[in-house]
Amino acid sequence: MQPIVQPGMQPVATTFFFYFLSGLTLLSGVLVITRKSPVHSALALIFGLLTQAGLYLMLYAPFVAGVQIILYAGGIMVLFLFVIMLVNLERSQKEEQFNKQWLIGLLAAIALGALFIIVYVKGKSFFPVGIPQPIESNNTQQIGVMLYGQYMFAFEIASLLLLVAIIGAVVMAKKRI
């Protein structure tokens, strides 16, 4: 699967960056679950999201990368941090990271991982091959066209859902300033 290279844009050191970014994402994932303090876990998650945005960039989807940074890392994670910090003022909340059933958990994770690998190896023919990559500079345009054309109904439903959520939050918190 060769990515289409556009005139004027030269990919630089693709392989290195792929392994680098994927490694950082995996590292941050591990850090999320192994840190004692919830704030450190949230920070590691933010880092993972940023590296993931880098991976999106490598897939020639800059709009998705930008939106990932704005919404996920800059919005949702800020909310997570607010909640963690407001609820968690006593420092004694550092928890034990690994519980007593870690052996069974490890076995279950290995089983699931083996299942994934078998499905991928045996079922390669089911995965679509060679999706033509959209032109990078049109990523925003393509998403816009699809969102407001083909998937207009889903878009409106989603925005209604968000509106209901906002109103609900405001109504619930309204009795104080």
Add this chain to the structure above:
Amino acid sequence: MLDYITSYLGSNTTPGQAGNVFWALVYIMVVFGGISVAVMAMNWLERKALAHFQIRLGPMRVGPHGLLQPIADAIKLMTKEDIIPSEADKFVFWIAPLIILCASFAVYIVVPFGPTHAITDLNIGILFMLGVSSLSVLGVVMAGWASNSHYPLIGALRSSAQMVSYEVAMGMAVVSAILMTSLHGLGAYGVGTGTSGTGTLSMIGIVQAQYEQQVWFLFKFFPLGFIAFGIFAIAMVAETNRAPFDLPEAESELTAGFHTEYSGLRWSLFMLGEYAAMIAVSSIAVTLWLGGWYRPFANALTGDTWDLVFSLFPGFTFLALAVIAFVGVVRMPKHPYFRVQTIGLAGFGIVLGLIGLILFAPPVRDRIQDIFWFVAKVAGFMYLYIWYRATFPRYRFDQLMKVGWKVLLPIGIGVLILTAILGVVL
């Protein structure tokens, strides 16, 4: 290797687009150095301008007219004791100013100082700038939390709530400017055709769209562009926690702000990040509404003579600054204690004059045009920031949020809808 370096010199794209790592690094160094110098100059200018607004003089002793004051401040802050609260979370305490600093400085890779004078031109340029500058909210929240006391935490939460609210209003204003890039017509009301009419998010593309449509977006669909610019101008002041929206960091309020527990170099990193963020959002405003790097009347007054006239501006600006410096030299007190300062100021004036003379030379003159006009417009915004701080009282926090959500946001949405309607109709 040498081929690699010289192969870029003839191209007409930014180093990032050309994929030339060497020149990209050179540009990054230049921009980083430039912004650092700009931040120090801004520090000096703020103290002097604020003082002159308040009928006093400001720093006068450290260097002639206080010109070396920022250096003295930097040395003082670096040599201060680094106090970390004992119960503070050390990692988060350490990383919070770094996040703000990196977020504020990372946006400069897309800031266009000229058609090829940018580090790179991402085709999601404006989205990138808004997104990365919203990461500084994380730094603020973490700084408040890591200080392990109520008041910085409350101040940090208030500050971040303010920043997030005004990002929404900023976004509305930015979207209406982006809408204008996709219009076909020329001039303020889009008569005739002449432009490609492709909308774009890239910073260089937005400025090019203003050139093709032969109007600054400030005047497009007047007064809609103007109102959108006004919304952005107010929101950007609130975004950077500056007066009149600086309640979270005001001294006379109860919660002394998220950077209370920081001392010395760490605190200076916050200030550095704040000034860099100010310059960054001003760059966004200049790019989106004020025509970026184009000189005034780029389409109305064309021709070689007008080009020549406008290209003399940088040189004359520096010569005017040199003249002001020499006037200062003449007015220095004639006392042996002031001899060093007088000589220093005279030297500074000579340097400014030489720079002005160099800027008159034709090869330099043509290349420096774009950068000069861009920087001049951003400098105007910086002065406005200082002017606001000197003049306005402070908004109370609930009034601040009310302005952000109930005034700016509805007006922003209204402007957006009207721009879209006019764009389709006209």
Add this chain to the structure above:
Amino acid sequence: MTEHTITDPKTPDAKTSKATKYVSHLELGEPDKTFLDSNELIINMGPQHPATHGVLRVILKLDGEQVLGTECVIGYLHRGVEKIAENRTYTMFNPYVDRMDYVAAVSNGLGYCEAVEKLLNIEAPPRAKYIRVILTELNRLASHQLWLGTHALDIGAMTPLFYTFRDREEILKIFEKYCGARLTTHAFRIGGCQYETYEGFERDVIKFLDFVPPKIDEYEELLTTNRIWLERTKNVGVISKADAIALGVTGPVLRASGVKWDLRKAQPYAAYSDFDFEIPIGQNGDTYDRYSVRMEEMRQSLRIIRQAVEKIPEGPIMAKVPKVMKPPVGEIYHSIEAPKGELGYFIVSDGSTQPYRVRVRPPSFVNLQALDIMVRGALVADVIAVIGTLDIVLGEVDR
């Protein structure tokens, strides 16, 4: 030989040590509440704080950001002035009164001297009265200028402070030329004034009268119609007419609530009945009205000074006062309209050279009691604005 017991400060003896932690009445009901248990929070503002004008400690009970109750803890500047008065002769006590309201020291002296003159049943000659009026009105201007600068600074506009201090500087220059001191002037004596006006006094005052009105217009232009100023001051710290009268609040605070009561018109003293001026009053009793009332008072003071300087009579400046002052047995209460409100002196004389009791009724002390009512239900940022608008000076509150 008396026995000294030295108490180790680390382990004070339970019987002899009387020091206990100050517990505010706001938290007496619920001593175990912590930050997270409810939304209510008791926090402490001061006594060292960049906003409070002096060493005032305010304990606030907050619900989130709203104020549920306040308690002012004062006494950090108590110097025992009234007790000192019992051990000084009447003339010796005169310099002490300046130190109470140190921002506007001349009025304190005026009140005291007039009170003692009433006790002694003497009257200052007309020229002395006119000089007193001029200096007192200049002093009112100086006090209001300082109030304006610090009030604007509390609300966030940092520039007017420097401008008002520049104007105040001009007034202090006149004071210095007249009596040698800028702040604690000791300008008047019992029976009149000691110093004749210096050569060029009228010229200086008239130059000042021409210099100041454009400046006051400048401050009004900066603040009065400013949207942010209006939002911070309108309907903030409202006190109704009935509450103001019930609490005994006086001065611009009372007049802003709509009560037309000014001692210069109601009980004229020291030649005020010769002058033509108006008393500005407000309607709502909010911070904006107090601001408008004080700005207008500044203009009316300029009017009074102009009339006084034009009509100043010639004559002696000191009445016939006995060398050793032994007022007859009796008591007197005399009050004047100081810039901050009604400043009263209650002097009890037992026939000797030293007063038996001097009780000062400071306007700031009584006005400060209105803080609680004004601030109920407002936000924390308003507390500071309201303290500024009450115009208190801790030297006067604590004495």
